[in-house]
Amino acid sequence: MQKEPINPEPEKVLEEIPKGATDMTVALFFATHINDPCGVEVGPGQREDLRKSYIIRAKTMLDKMTNEDAREFLRLKIQEYEK
Numbered sequence: 001m002q003k004e005p006i007n008p009e010p011e012k013v014l015e016e017i018p019k020g021a022t023d024m025t026v027a028l029f030f031a032t033h034i035n036d037p038c039g040v041e042v043g044p045g046q047r048e049d050l051r052k053s054y055i056i057r058a059k060t061m062l063d064k065m066t067n068e069d070a071r072e073f074l075r076l077k078i079q080e081y082e083k
Helices: 023-035 051-062 068-082
Strands: 039-043 046-049
Touching: 023 051, 023 068, 051 068
Parallel strands: none
Antiparallel strands: 039 046
16 A cells, blocks of 8 residues: 655645636635645644645635625635634
8 A cells, every 4th residue: 555645735735726717616616625625644644634725825816806706705714714
């Protein structure tokens, strides 16, 4: 059984945003990953989920969104998990 290599930089394993996605698709993409984040091994026997990395990345998208509903949905999702 081959073991996955340890990844000291979990942000490098984040999924890419679909090309040409609408603002709502982007908001749903991040909401899905924030709600149910994947995890990576960052050290021997140490796993880290990627929620924080997705939240940081989602925040950078808020100002780029032109759809107010998508922006508000994503803003509320971020707020839900930052508490």
